[in-house]
Amino acid sequence: xxxxxxxxxxxxxxxxxxxxxxxxxxxxxxxxxxxxxxxxxxxxxxxxxxxxxxxxxxxxxxxxxxxxxxxxxxxxxxxxxxxxxxxxxxxxxxxxxxxxxxxxxxxxxxxxxxxxxxxxxxxxxxxxxxxxxxxxxxxxxxxxxxxxxxxxxxxxxxxxxxxxxxxxxxxxxxxxxxxxxxxxxxxxxxxxxxxxxxxxxxxxxxxx
Numbered sequence: 001x002x003x004x005x006x007x008x009x010x011x012x013x014x015x016x017x018x019x020x021x022x023x024x025x026x027x028x029x030x031x032x033x034x035x036x037x038x039x040x041x042x043x044x045x046x047x048x049x050x051x052x053x054x055x056x057x058x059x060x061x062x063x064x065x066x067x068x069x070x071x072x073x074x075x076x077x078x079x080x081x082x083x084x085x086x087x088x089x090x091x092x093x094x095x096x097x098x099x100x101x102x103x104x105x106x107x108x109x110x111x112x113x114x115x116x117x118x119x120x121x122x123x124x125x126x127x128x129x130x131x132x133x134x135x136x137x138x139x140x141x142x143x144x145x146x147x148x149x150x151x152x153x154x155x156x157x158x159x160x161x162x163x164x165x166x167x168x169x170x171x172x173x174x175x176x177x178x179x180x181x182x183x184x185x186x187x188x189x190x191x192x193x194x195x196x197x198x199x200x201x202x203x204x205x206x207x208x
Contacts, residue, residue, distance in 0.1 A: 087122020
């Protein structure tokens with residue numbers, strides 16, 4: 001089994017993934033897709049499965065035994081891809097179960113954008129974890145950045161909707177290429193974070 005498969009197994013079978021899905025369903029039944037509660041918890045729930053996996057390996061010393069078998073590049077890719085996919089999976093699976101249970105044919109939701117938003121904020125939390133060596137900053141940092149972007153848009157830069165996290169979940173403005181334009185933007189931001197994560201972890205691994 002390669003590094004990515006191992007990491008995906010750990011992420012999907014983790015308590016954090018199950019807790020995130022259950023909390024997502026509860027939040028949606030309580031408030032729905034259009035609520036601030038749903039939107040503001042996206043950068044929190046997506047971090048639960050695997051955003052601090054690097055810290056767990058590093059602080060426990062497990063990385064010393066694992067790296068020689070997997071290789072640095074495979075290790076880093078496995079960690080960040082599993083983090084992003086499981087984070088997006090929490091949001092998507094929880095939303096899908098809610099939609100199935102609700103039986104409302106008129107419900108408006110965008111599975112792709114919800115999945116990509118979950119991926120983005122999970123990866124952002126992983127970068128913060130690697131940068132700070134702190135679980136608390138990882139779990140709370142993505143939410144803080146998300147909240148700052150929301151406040152900046154709503155109070156000061158209302159025309160700059162492209163950097164409004166709510167817009168990434170359910171676009172209300174006209175985008176180039178429509179909803180795919182949102183997907184391209186979020187994917188681009190993710191790629192920047194992936195490069196940053198790779199650089200940070202390579203520096204940390206040099207000292208192992």
